Amino acid sequence: MPLTESEIKDLEGKAHQIRKDIVEVTGWAGGAHIGGALSIVEILVILYFKYLNIDPKQPGLETRDRFVLSKGHGGVGYAPVLARKGYFEFELLKEFNKFKSPFGMHLDGNKVKGVDVSTGSLGHGLPMAVGLALGARAQKKSWLTYCILGDGECNEGSVWEAAMAASHFKVRNLITFVDRNRLMIDGTTEQIMGIEPFADKWKAFGWIVKEVDGHSFRDLSAAIEYARTEDKAPVVIIANTVKGKGVDFMENEVKWHYGGLDSDLIEKAKSSIDRMYGF
Numbered sequence: 422m423p424l425t426e427s428e429i430k431d432l433e434g435k436a437h438q439i440r441k442d443i444v445e446v447t448g449w450a451g452g453a454h455i456g457g458a459l460s461i462v463e464i465l466v467i468l469y470f471k472y473l474n475i476d477p478k479q480p481g482l483e484t485r486d487r488f489v490l491s492k493g494h495g496g497v498g499y500a501p502v503l504a505r506k507g508y509f510e511f512e513l514l515k516e517f518n519k520f521k522s523p524f525g526m527h528l529d530g531n532k533v534k535g536v537d538v539s540t541g542s543l544g545h546g547l548p549m550a551v552g553l554a555l556g557a558r559a560q561k562k563s564w565l566t567y568c569i570l571g572d573g574e575c576n577e578g579s580v581w582e583a584a585m586a587a588s589h590f591k592v593r594n595l596i597t598f599v600d601r602n603r604l605m606i607d608g609t610t611e612q613i614m615g616i617e618p619f620a621d622k623w624k625a626f627g628w629i630v631k632e633v634d635g636h637s638f639r640d641l642s643a644a645i646e647y648a649r650t651e652d653k654a655p656v657v658i659i660a661n662t663v664k665g666k667g668v669d670f671m672e673n674e675v676k677w678h679y680g681g682l683d684s685d686l687i688e689k690a691k692s693s694i695d696r697m698y699g700f
């Protein structure tokens with residue numbers, strides 16, 4: 422079913438909050454991977470506040486859907502979403518990436534409630550997600566696995582081994598996103614190691630590809646609804662996004678892959694985000 426206007430308004434409100442949270446936590450931490458966290462806000466929000474079958478009060482429930490942030494450096498975006506969903510208090514993130522804190526820059530599934538899989542070393546998330554999906558199928562469980570990859574991450578050969586396996590083993594209970602923000606740590610994806618023709622590569626590996634505006638809840642919802650019912654091949658949703666989305670001085674700027682914010686920049690970033698949402 423398409424999203425209603427009131428659902429979209431509600432999700433936009435959540436995304437607004439999460440973008441400001443990301444700025445806040447980056448300020449507290451002294452630095453974080455802020456650009457690639459801001460680009461996945463809508464994907465995280467629609468999953469956590471619309472589609473994932475999860476209960477923050479029972480984080481280990483066996484029947485829950487699983488989520489794998491394969492681009493694990495997006496932890497500064499993921500942690501506020503978990504907090505706002507109710508897994509823990511947002512204020513705890515004042516310790517984000519501090520010595521002995523449970524919240525590392527890349528979230529650890531053994532330490533942070535709600536995190537199914539520890540990630541951070543790029544190229545490992547999709548292989549684990551494929552394994553989870555196969556495990557569910559082998560046990561005749563109906564829960565789904567969702568996974569977010571970075572586009573630069575797709576330089577990793579293990580992504581393509583997993584893609585090949587998902588197709589070969591006819592995995593249908595996995596929904597994969599690629600955050601196609603076109604930047605990576607030190608340049609554009611096409612400068613560092615070109616991945617185009619990107620959609621054709623996935624198709625050649627036996628996947629069905631949906632390309633969407635990754636900041637549009639309507640587009641994301643339509644693609645997810647499609648992927649949840651598709652049974653001919655695994656589905657990848659290539660989400661075209663903007664790195665640094667919402668903070669005008671960060672958008673499409675490679676230097677904002679990772680950075681810190683002083684109080685002046687925090688205010689500027691929050692004002693820019695407010696303007697994005699018409700405030």
Ligand SMILES: Cc1ncc(C[n+]2csc(CCOP(=O)(O)OP(=O)(O)O)c2C)c(N)n1
Binds near residue numbers: 454541571604
């Ligand atoms: C195996 C591995 N190699 C290198 C890194 C360092 N690293 C962290 S983020 C990043 C760039 C990834 O680019 P992309 O997936 O496009 O992330 P985004 O631009 O969306 O933040 C790299 C190389 C890593 N985390 N893991």
